[in-house]
Amino acid sequence: MARKTGADGRVTAEAILRESLSLFAQYGFATVSMRQIADKVGVQPGAIYQHHRNKQQLLVAVLDTHMDGLLKASAENQQGDCTSVQALERFARFHIQYHITRPDEVFVSYMELRSLEEEGYALIEGKRRKYERILKSILERGVSDGTFQLDDPHVSAMAILSMLTGVNTWYRSGGRLSQQKIEDIYTSMVLGAVGHRLPDTHS
Amino acid sequence: MARKTGADGRVTAEAILRESLSLFAQYGFATVSMRQIADKVGVQPGAIYQHHRNKQQLLVAVLDTHMDGLLKASAENQQGDCTSVQALERFARFHIQYHITRPDEVFVSYMELRSLEEEGYALIEGKRRKYERILKSILERGVSDGTFQLDDPHVSAMAILSMLTGVNTWYRSGGRLSQQKIEDIYTSMVLGAVGHRLPDTHS
DNA sequence: GTCTATATGAAGATAGAC
DNA sequence: GTCTATCTTCATATAGAC
Numbered sequence: 001m002a003r004k005t006g007a008d009g010r011v012t013a014e015a016i017l018r019e020s021l022s023l024f025a026q027y028g029f030a031t032v033s034m035r036q037i038a039d040k041v042g043v044q045p046g047a048i049y050q051h052h053r054n055k056q057q058l059l060v061a062v063l064d065t066h067m068d069g070l071l072k073a074s075a076e077n078q079q080g081d082c083t084s085v086q087a088l089e090r091f092a093r094f095h096i097q098y099h100i101t102r103p104d105e106v107f108v109s110y111m112e113l114r115s116l117e118e119e120g121y122a123l124i125e126g127k128r129r130k131y132e133r134i135l136k137s138i139l140e141r142g143v144s145d146g147t148f149q150l151d152d153p154h155v156s157a158m159a160i161l162s163m164l165t166g167v168n169t170w171y172r173s174g175g176r177l178s179q180q181k182i183e184d185i186y187t188s189m190v191l192g193a194v195g196h197r198l199p200d201t202h203s
Numbered sequence: 204m205a206r207k208t209g210a211d212g213r214v215t216a217e218a219i220l221r222e223s224l225s226l227f228a229q230y231g232f233a234t235v236s237m238r239q240i241a242d243k244v245g246v247q248p249g250a251i252y253q254h255h256r257n258k259q260q261l262l263v264a265v266l267d268t269h270m271d272g273l274l275k276a277s278a279e280n281q282q283g284d285c286t287s288v289q290a291l292e293r294f295a296r297f298h299i300q301y302h303i304t305r306p307d308e309v310f311v312s313y314m315e316l317r318s319l320e321e322e323g324y325a326l327i328e329g330k331r332r333k334y335e336r337i338l339k340s341i342l343e344r345g346v347s348d349g350t351f352q353l354d355d356p357h358v359s360a361m362a363i364l365s366m367l368t369g370v371n372t373w374y375r376s377g378g379r380l381s382q383q384k385i386e387d388i389y390t391s392m393v394l395g396a397v398g399h400r401l402p403d404t405h406s
Numbered sequence: 407g408t409c410t411a412t413a414t415g416a417a418g419a420t421a422g423a424c
Numbered sequence: 425g426t427c428t429a430t431c432t433t434c435a436t437a438t439a440g441a442c
Contacts, residue, residue, distance in 0.1 A: 009425060012425075012426090027317075028231070028233055028317060028318065030231055030233035030234045031233045033416080033417060033418080034417080034418065034419085035416085035417080035418095043425090043426065043427090044426065044427055044428075045418085045419085046419085046420080046421095046426075046427075046428085046429095047425070047426050047427080049418095049419070049420080050425060050426075051425095054418075054419075055418070055419090111314060111317075114230075114231060114314075115231065150388075150391075150392075151384075151387075151388055151391075152380070152388055155380065155385065155388050155389075156388070156392065158369065158370075158372070158373050159366050159369060159370070159388075159389060159392055160366075161369070162365050162366050162368070162369020162370075162372065163362050163363075163365050163366035163369070163396075165365070165369075166361065166362060166364070166365020166366070166368075166369070167361075167362075167365075169361070169365065170361050177355070177358065181354075182358065184354075185353075185354055185355055185358050185359070185362075186358075186362060188353075188354075189353075189359065189362055189396040189397075190396070192395040192396045192397070192398055193366075193392040193393070193395045193396040194392075194395070195395055215407080215408090236434080236435060236436080237435080237436065237437085238434090238435080238436095246407090246408070246409095247408065247409060247410080248436085248437085249408075249409075249410085249437085249438080249439095250407070250408050250409080252436095252437075252438085253407060253408080257436080257437075258436070258437095
C-alpha cells in the first residue's frame, strides 16, 4: 500500500543522482546512507537498487556524470583558432566559470576520489587525466612558440589546476567580488605564473 | 587476563594520534572505526576513550596537533629581516617543504574539515586563518612597497595557498623531480603570479 | 590504564508482493 | 518501478572488573 503508481523511472533516476550529489557534498559519501538518499528522493531504500547495483556504483555514476559534462563543455570551449595566450586565458576563464557554478559537483569529485574502488577509480582518473592534458598541451604549445617561460609543463599544469580549482574553497556567491573580477584576478595570476604578463592587469 | 601491565600512557596516547592520522588519511575519518584504530595501536577499543572523549574529539586532536606544528614551524621560518620578495620566496619554500614531507597530516587536514562539528571546526578554522594571514601580510607589504602587482591580496593569498598545497595531490617521493626542483618551479610560479619575476628562472 | 562484555542503534543489501 | 519486511553485520559508546 501507499505505493507510488505512474511514477516515471527517468525522473526518479535523475533525482537519485541529484540528491546523492547534494548529500555527498554536504556530509561525505561514507556518512550518507541509502536511506537518507531515498528519503530525499521520496522513494524507499530498495528502489535505488533498481538504478544502481550498490552504493559504490552510485558514486561512480555521480562522478562520471560530472566528468563527462566537464569534458564536453571544455571541448566546446576550446574550439576555434587562437594563440597560446588566448588559449590559456580561455581555459582559465572556462575552468573558473565551470567550477564556481557547480560547487557540489566539484567538491564531491575531488573529495570522494578516495572512496572509489579500483575499477571506478580507473574510469574517473582516466577522465581527469584527459582534462589535465588539455591544459598541458596549451602550456607545451606556449613553450615551443616562446610565449611562456616555464621549466616543466606537467608540473605547471598541475599547479595551475590546483590554483584555479581552489577558488571553490573560499568563493561564495554574493560575496565581496563579482565572478568576473575573480576570473580576471586568477587569469592574470595564471599568465604571470607561466612567465607571461597581461598588458593592463593592474589598474 | 591478557591485560597489559606496565603500559605507558604517554606512549599509548602518541600511538593513538599517529595511527588515527594514518588510518584517517588512508580510509577517511567516517569509514575508520575505533576498533581499527585500537587494533593498530594494540589496545582494546575502550582504551581509546581514556584519551579522547569520543571519535569527534580524537579527530580534533589530530588536526589541532597538525595546525600547532604548522604555525610553530612557520613562525620560526619567518624570523629575521628580509625584503617582501625574500619573505614570499621563503614562505613558498617552507610551505612546499612542510607539506611535501607530511602528506598524511596535510591530506587529513584538508579532507576532514567537513567532518568537524561546530566547536572543533571553529578551533581549527581559526588556526587556518592565522596561517593564511601570514601570507596575506607578506603580499600586502609587497604591494605597498611596489614589489608586487596584484589587485587583491586576500584572493591572491588564497590562490597561492591552493597552488602550493596542491603539490600533495601529485607529488610522490622518488619521482621524476627532486624536491629542490619542485620548490624552484613553484617558487618561480608564485613570484610570477604576483607580478614579480625571478632573474634567472628559465635556464 | 586496560580488560571483557554488552547495550543500542543503524548500516547495506535482498526477497518477494503489488 | 516501488513497496514492505527482514537478514546480517558492524558501528560507537559504556559498565564495571582487575
